[in-house]
Amino acid sequence: MALLTPEDLENLLDKLEYNEKVIKKVTGFEIKQICEETYGTFPDSEVVGIVPVTSGNGIIDNFTASLAAIVNHFGLKGFVTEHTDISGYNEAVSRRADIIMMADDHIFIAHNLKNGKISTNHECTGIIYSEIAARYLHADSTDILVIGLGRVGYAGASHLAKKGFNVYACDPNIEFLEKAVKELGVKPYERNSGKKFSMIMEATPCKDTISEGMVSDRCLVSTPGIPCGLPENIGKKYKVDMVMEPLVIGVASMLYSVF
Numbered sequence: 087m088a089l090l091t092p093e094d095l096e097n098l099l100d101k102l103e104y105n106e107k108v109i110k111k112v113t114g115f116e117i118k119q120i121c122e123e124t125y126g127t128f129p130d131s132e133v134v135g136i137v138p139v140t141s142g143n144g145i146i147d148n149f150t151a152s153l154a155a156i157v158n159h160f161g162l163k164g165f166v167t168e169h170t171d172i173s174g175y176n177e178a179v180s181r182r183a184d185i186i187m188m189a190d191d192h193i194f195i196a197h198n199l200k201n202g203k204i205s206t207n208h209e210c211t212g213i214i215y216s217e218i219a220a221r222y223l224h225a226d227s228t229d230i231l232v233i234g235l236g237r238v239g240y241a242g243a244s245h246l247a248k249k250g251f252n253v254y255a256c257d258p259n260i261e262f263l264e265k266a267v268k269e270l271g272v273k274p275y276e277r278n279s280g281k282k283f284s285m286i287m288e289a290t291p292c293k294d295t296i297s298e299g300m301v302s303d304r305c306l307v308s309t310p311g312i313p314c315g316l317p318e319n320i321g322k323k324y325k326v327d328m329v330m331e332p333l334v335i336g337v338a339s340m341l342y343s344v345f
């Protein structure tokens with residue numbers, strides 16, 4: 087799995103401020119509103135304990151500090167435990183955390199100890215980025231393209247299918263594509279079909295996955311994918327709006343999913 091790097095985490099809140107402006111412009115909503123409406127929840131002064139985890143590739147510089155900054159940005163009290171791993175978990179509970187956040191190399195969770203709700207970053211990222219795409223003010227139909235049907239993309243495609251969107255998808259992993267067709271009613275997208283989209287959700291770890299033949303004249307690319315799937319020249323040639331940010335929007339979605 088592609089892990090975040092300390093470089094990804096640089097200028098996080100500046101990137102968020104830029105993306106919040108784009109989201110407001112292309113959907114008419116603030117990110118908090120979208121989260122509240124998506125999950126039917128709102129914050130209630132929860133305390134969030136953030137536990138560094140040393141397993142696998144170990145601590146990522148600034149990862150837990152970034153989470154604390156994100157939690158505080160959304161009006162909650164967050165703290166990073168002094169201890170790591172199990173000792174850190176014990177410390178968070180002892181310091182009366184309502185929500186625990188922690189990540190190893192495979193799973194990044196938020197667990198609300200008060201109501202028992204638990205969420206993963208993959209699923210919540212897929213849900214929020216597909217929800218942003220689905221709210222595009224200049225959409226020319228309910229057709230939406232999902233590029234990548236892995237942990238994030240499949241969750242996004244599932245969310246869109248439940249909302250009644252006409253979901254097309256592509257992924258070189260035939261098993262993932264067949265699963266999405268069978269379980270979600272997704273339509274396989276053929277790159278040479280000539281079909282264009284005004285809403286695209288890209289969730290791959292590859293660059294330049296979006297080709298010229300995919301984008302309508304006005305198009306919103308909503309992508310958590312790292313690196314960016316939209317080639318610069320295509321973004322400039324067409325009126326493409328893009329929401330792309332490495333961590334904060336997905337973490338906001340996690341928090342709202344467990345309130």
Ligand SMILES: NC(=O)C1=CN([C@@H]2O[C@H](COP(=O)(O)OP(=O)(O)OC[C@H]3O[C@@H](n4cnc5c(N)ncnc54)[C@H](O)[C@@H]3O)[C@@H](O)[C@H]2O)C=CC1
Pocket residue numbers: 087088089207208211233234235236237238239256257258259262289290291292295309310311312313331332333334335336337
């Ligand atoms: N911005 C954020 O908050 C977050 C970003 N991510 C990033 O999102 C991306 C996806 O994450 P996961 O779903 O966990 O990865 P994954 O590895 O589970 O799934 C990626 C999928 O993309 C497919 N793929 C690769 N090249 C493709 C192409 N050219 N066209 C269509 N599909 C293609 C793969 O076959 C795979 O099914 C990664 O870059 C990850 O770092 C993940 C979580 C949060």
Ligand SMILES: NCCC[C@@H](N)C(=O)NCCCC[C@H](N)C(=O)O
Pocket residue numbers: 088089090091137138139140141144145146147149150189190191192194207332333336
């Ligand atoms: N964009 C959000 C998804 C993050 C995920 N791709 C990742 O890098 N996970 C590894 C996090 C490891 C954290 C580390 N164990 C620590 O606690 O510092």
